Amino acid sequence: MKIIDGKSWPLGRLANYAAKESLKGEEIVVVNCEQIIITGNKKNIKEKFEERRRRVGSGQKGPKYPRTIERIVKRAIRGMLPNHRKGRGKEAYKRIKCYKGVPEEYHESQKIINKKQNKTKFVQLKDL
Secondary structure: OOOEOOOOEEEEHHHHHHHHHHHHOOOOEEEHHOEEEEEEHHHHHHHHHHHHHHHHOOOOOOOOOOOOHHHHHHHHHHHHOOOOOOOOHHHHHHHHEEEOOOOOOHHHOOEEEEOOOHHHHHHHHHHH
């Protein structure tokens, strides 16, 4: 089992890493999802997310975009998997868990952290 601390990880890089590891058969747990960052202009990122949330299909038609932070991260990881509806993509998607904050059972365990510091403009997921 690999536990990833989401503090200061760019969303795309974290999603790519988590998807690759889950395809290899690893159980992936992402903690501190609210501190994951998206690089770029803060205003443009917020506008994009708000626009997606307003666009909802009628009835059962989609696409439906998540509102909670954990679901946003899990959907980004899902986008990196080959086919999340069947086969090995579906199995890999089941091995991924995302949490806001750090649950009690993962406090003492070793976490994978991002060592790079971002000097560019970014927004944290909790600000969306």
